[in-house]
Ligand SMILES: NC(=O)c1ccc[n+]([C@@H]2O[C@H](COP(=O)([O-])OP(=O)(O)OC[C@H]3O[C@@H](n4cnc5c(N)ncnc54)[C@H](O)[C@@H]3O)[C@@H](O)[C@H]2O)c1
């Protein structure tokens with residue numbers, strides 16, 4: 340039993356007090372887990388663009404002050420009443436996409452979404468008492484996405500914790516908390532790309548590269564990478580991209596360029612940016628009759644997509660994905676096992692390693708073209 344069980348833990352955390360203001364490393368109090376909750380010692384966390392999106396203030400669900408972070412790995416410190424699937428000492432990955440296995444969503448067999456704790460995680464609190472477990476000298480600090488991994492300790496719902504192989508390197512598999520599974524799953528679960536398919540990937544960041552890796556594993560015959568930064572192509576080839584198009588090199592709309600180069604359009608396309616104009620292009624570069632476009636990027640609140648209805652009437656399919664359609668508690672352990680068997684990449688997505696104290700520098704790096712994922716050591 341941890342000596343801290345049942346105690347308030349004071350630890351370091353990066354607090355977002357206001358949109359776009361630097362994160363502040365503070366001594367934060369983390370209350371013990373209540374019923375159905377798990378307190379995790381976060382050892383490693385990566386940064387994702389969705390953290391930056393909320394930090395920017397453009398996310399209506401963004402509440403301040405809060406502790407961001409949702410792509411991490413750690414060890415269970417203590418559990419609340421009724422928690423049976425994890426115990427202190429277990430190696431875990433916190434999951435912003437919960438999996439209760441009891442709600443209408445979990446039982447539908449049609450989605451990886453789960454409704455059990457969303458009403459709380461969407462407003463930065465915990466289900467049990469609708470309060471936060473974080474505070475600074477008595478002042479509450481909101482949770483984020485039910486994970487808040489930019490803290491040395493965090494409290495999450497038990498349905499949002501995936502128990503993983505304890506031999507897996509936490510400084511690597513923390514990436515299996517968001518971006519990499521999202522890209523792989525967009526291909527394997529959401530689109531179900533078949534061997535021989537022609538695939539277009541818009542945006543060659545971590546998510547887009549994971550889409551390319553997933554498409555290669557699915558046997559795609561061509562994987563066309565589209566990015567406005569030419570420097571992305573060289574590295575993208577290592578992930579499976581076979582051709583590269585920079586929209587800036589063409590007068591014609593990018594969807595027309597792709598249609599012309601693929602005898603009528605691609606079988607599958609993936610938007611991995613969060614740009615609603617590109618989402619339209621990604622749909623319209625798909626083949627008439629069957630082409631399917633998957634929206635992965637997170638667009639700013641209030642943004643809307645548009646196309647001519649005839650694009651869909653003539654057979655194109657427009658869909659989206661959250662966490663790549665993976666059921667978190669069930670499939671994150673499977674992804675960790677695939678990594679351990681060298682069947683999927685993780686190391687290759689990590690371009691920088693910093694410490695919690697350097698988190699603002701890490702966010703600056705994230706906005707630089709050369710950064711895919713930066714992993715922070717939390718202790
Ligand atoms: N749906 C989900 O579950 C989920 C999960 C993780 C991330 N996301 C979202 O996916 C998106 C991508 O994440 P990421 O970490 O790979 O981001 P990233 O910023 O690292 O990559 C985006 C890439 O798009 C390129 N780009 C920008 N504008 C472009 C344009 N107009 N045309 C072509 N290329 C363009 C950039 O050069 C960059 O290479 C983000 O919006 C993120 O919030 C969604």
Ligand SMILES: CCCCCCO
Nearest residue numbers: 387389517637661662
């Ligand atoms: C729930 C869909 C969006 C999650 C984005 C995580 O980066």
Ligand SMILES: [Zn+2]
Nearest residue numbers: 387389517518
């Ligand atoms: Zn993310």
Ligand SMILES: [Zn+2]
Nearest residue numbers: 439442445453
């Ligand atoms: Zn559920």
